[in-house]
Amino acid sequence: MAELFDGRLLYGAALYPEVWDKNIVASDAALMAKLGMNVARMGEFIWSALEPDEGRIDLSILHDALNILDDHGIATILCTPTVTPPIWLTHGHQGRLHHTADGTALGHGSRQHVCTNGAYFRERAAIITGALAREFGQDRRVISWQLDNEFKSHVGGCHCPSCRDLWGQWLEAKYQDIAQLNEQWSTAVWSETYQSFDQIPLPAPTPFLHNTALMTAFNDFSQVKINEFAAEQSRIIRAHSELPITHNSGFGFDLDNQGLYSNLDYSSFDTYPAAPNYPAFLMNLDYFPHFGASGKTILMETSTSHGGSIANYGSPHPAGFVEAEIFANFAAGSKGFLFWPFRQHCGGSEQPHGAVVSPWGAPTIGFSSAARGGELLAQLETILTGGETLPPRVAITYSDRAKTALSVEPGGKLDYRGVLSGIHRRFVEAGIGRALIPEGASLDAYDVLLTPYAHHLDPEFLERVSDWVRAGGTWLVGPGTADRDAHHRWHSDAALGALESIAGVRGVLAFPATGSGTSAEFLGWQGGLDGMSTFMECTTARPLGMVRSGPAAGLAFVTENQGTPETGDGRVILVGSLPDGFEDPLLVDLLIGYATTPSKTWPARTEARELGAGGGVVEYLRRKKGRLQRWLVNMSDTTAELELPFPTTELLSNTNMNAGKYRLEPYTYIIAEERNA
Template sequence: MEKLFHCVAYYPELWPEEEIEKDILIMKECGINLVRMGEFAWHFMEPRPDEIDVSFFVRVVDRLYSEGIYTIMCTPTPTPPIWLTHGHPERLVTDIYGNKYIHGARQHVCTNNPFLRERGLKIIEAMAKALQNNPGVIAWQLDNELKALVGECVCEECRKLWHKWLKNKYGTIENLNQAWGTEIWSEYYNSFEEVVQPLSPPVIHNSSLMSNYRRFSRETVNEFAHEQAQIIRRFSSAPITHDVHISFALDTHALFSKLDFTSMNGYTQDDGYNIWLFSYDLYRAMKQDGQFFVTETSPSYAGNLTLTTRPHREGFLEIEALGAYASGAFGFSYWLFRQQRAGMEQTHGSLISAWGQPELGLEQVKRVEKMRELIQPYFLRTRHKRPQVAMTYSEQARLFFFTEPLLEGEGYFETMLRLHENLEALGLHRDLIGQDASLEGYKLLLTPFLPYLSESYMRKAEQFVRNGGIWIVGPMSGYRTEEHTVHTDCCLSNLETLAGVKVKYFYPMSNTGASGRFKHLTAPLILHGCALETNGADVMGAVEGGRTPGCAFITEKKLGKGKIVLMGAMPDIKIEEGRMLWQSIIEHYADEARVTDRFTAQSGTTLIYRTGEYEIITAINGNGEGGRYLLPSDGYEIFSHSKVSAGKRELAPFGYEVVILDSPLSI
């Protein structure tokens, strides 16, 4: 890559064309070298069917490029013009409550609608053709924030495709009935055409039906995206991405597997330290090159007609950006350049106001640029150093917890976030990896909260263990089948054999008085947990009190050169005792696995390692309270242009340092 990108979302189609010249001046003043355009401009490019004219955007791309500013060009499918829906309610997204989304919204046309697909590909083809050899277009973005609003659509078109999808998956209706156990409540279907969509309300739908409908929805929306990519690739070799947020109803791993790079929307507030760190660890690990892009975040505050967030404290924007660049981002982008004058997002922070004057965030953006310039030469010669610890974060797991929310009021993300936070607190560098990711190079693998362990995952993890890795599996992993039913051989099926245990009981442990003990520490056990008996494994921690005292809650078993550790139940890490217990277990196994890339820092301060021509440590105070860390080696700090010595160092609130180490770490 030639540079670290500093980017902003740009809507020139909303303003008089002559404003562009003024805009370019401001962009250059704050180091913007990339813009993202076009995602909502379908009407602008095709006001009436087939009256397609994309010349405006070609002009803008060219003009920007002539000033050294690249473009990420977006396909405009999230906002179909009125002619796609006027008089055609059947094309609208229908949610499970029967609500139809209408014009004026985004993504109100079902992405499974054939007319949308046809017309979408047409406008995209026109754009791709017009921009095919344009050096200004450095990348493409497909649509915008797919499935941000409505998880599952249940329109008529989806109904038909659902039946087709089921037929394709199960072959015969009898297979489906068997897999889903539809004799229950006489749910049995005689044909695929009869299978209902999970409309509200029945009582609760069959878990297999619900999880499969969610899969169907995720697969078909990915198909929509991949179709778009295919068209673009016929004309353009620029890499293709899509911008996601962790909360969307997508299978992001599958989505990005066929795209060229991952992009994420941040929008964390200034107290969201753990959230941005989590996101960077997740989206970076989706691609082997350890790179990703931050597509959207607010330069100051977020807002729309119904709410506004608090403006960031000074300094936050720099650490949000530096954290991204250090973690592997090759670009960092704001939403948006100029405040909207109309619509529904007038109160969202921007670089300049609707009347062309600096907005609150602009000064911060300039500070980001200063930082970016300084880090650029060093970061371009290094990449994020691959961690030795990985934790599986699975969209399939998230989907299971939507269907069967056993996390006592929290979602999968929140639960995983808390685990991630505790890994970070232990000073462990970590990747959040998809369930299909390679385990190559890791020493310690955590697999919590993965209700269904696929055969391929099991095989991969077993191999990882045999090769010397330590695999901590559980809590709440492996207790459901692929079809979201209960195993009938034993609670955790093959995992029990592999881990050398027998699950005696699997039950809701919260508030039953059950505690887990590991070494000298104890803490209450919560959520659904396994009371274990061993069958080849060794007991490493026992359940005390409650309904199943004397059972194990952690076991370990040697396998090849490594170990498989079954964590049967979850200590309550919302309280201090639970955190200590959980961290003590992880630390114990990190030691055993000889995980060497660890750092020491006060809570709220983190260290990120890059490697390549140099070893670089980026230290960031993320919680805005300042904090100390331990520099492991002498080096050169680039912002102070000074030599620094190994040992304790102190960061101001939202303070940061980038140290080029004198000698590579002995790790």
């Protein structure tokens, strides 16, 4: 595939020609160009305008919009409109609707109300997608395709009659023999044993709780099926077009992103964090570049000022925050930044949502940020061209499989996204660069890997991490990791299964430490432990954290294994328990510091390190023509201090900065390129 977007950086917004007449679209396109925008996204909700009656397809509205945009030098990302099927597809056909676990059929009037596994929906979706691909697959005005919109952002697995049949068929294909399923699911517990695959229920309401294996498998089934739909749409498009294909995902959606993007060319994401929660914005930049054939990502949707709907109003961003987002976005290596929407909707459920212009065409409170964003990108593009973003030293495993497992067994308090967000925030606040990577990502660029709260470690993943450790990597693994098998059952041979060998431990006790009187110490920290915990005896490892009181007194809760055939040149730090997840800042900082600080024994393998300024200062390291660049942005609302270790040239102002301490005001940024003293 050629370079993504022919090397262009994208800046733009979503347009809706099905909502506004051609004169307004033309006015908006002219204003977009004036603001420095070069791309529009459209079509994700347009199905009823393209096919108002079944079988009567008219694409002229898209041609008109493409012509208008092209006249103003604006390219288009064209979407398949399958997230909002027309009324004729579902009216009088309740079986085609998405059904919730309690059997409720979700009706027309919103989006994602159709079962995407239904045969008739798939047929009509293929027809409209094929029509678009044939018409616009070779159109120079179109630069990319987006499939659907935000898969599974509102719904999880479907419980309709079609899915009930597909569920049994999928299980039979996966397990082949019902006896094998019964054994692997431990269905002898509570007399759940099945005689045939068509007897296995969907996880509908029961008097108590479902088998963990059934819930895990149903999540897998739902994710596999939506990815099958995405792959089907991709095949249809690729029969007529060589343009890159993406889907706009997000952390809150019920997806297997690794499987989804295995068939796509680049990733894209939607994010709407409030300014105080700026680490949530950065999480996307740390995560989504690790998907798609090109290894590139773009921000497909965010707000100029505030999100919101008729149910909940958003709070406007402080002045300068959006520009700081734009700076961070491109510093991190993203290839695009798009707002949603350009013109605020005059109807529907998202009327209060921020935009570039109001329904009556006047500038909104976000207009000035959009204008300054275009000016900023014009400055950045020259500096970005020919450079590259350097990977950080530290990676954190973010696994959709682990997310499923923690949703199956939250233990009353744990939410995977929330816990991982908290861990990520600790790195951001410490000024440590970090990548969030899926299980299938390469580890070659990293010195340190954290893998917390992953109940099951896939054998292939464990083997790759073990090889990486032996080559010199540091693996901080746990808590809540490797204590279950692929079907979410305890191991029957060892508390932590195959992990115990490379960790050099033997798991002795596993129980919820909350309220048990379990207290412990680690590198000067002392306190109580919480949550489902594993306590160990060391075989080849050495104890770093010991339990001093409670049922596990005398056992270790943090260990380090090194200098063994299993660890080679690396080390494994195993954490069996923590106080209230990762919420104790002292203990977390001690663990992170111990694992990530280079030393004589464990030198950093990467050549450049962040300044570690913290205090809201986010840093991305880039290199261009052999020179190291530090892209620094203060994402917080307070003034921060940083210290430059070498003389630099600030590239935006073309001024020299000597080594020393500097202040960075809220939402401001600099690009410090090192120069000779």
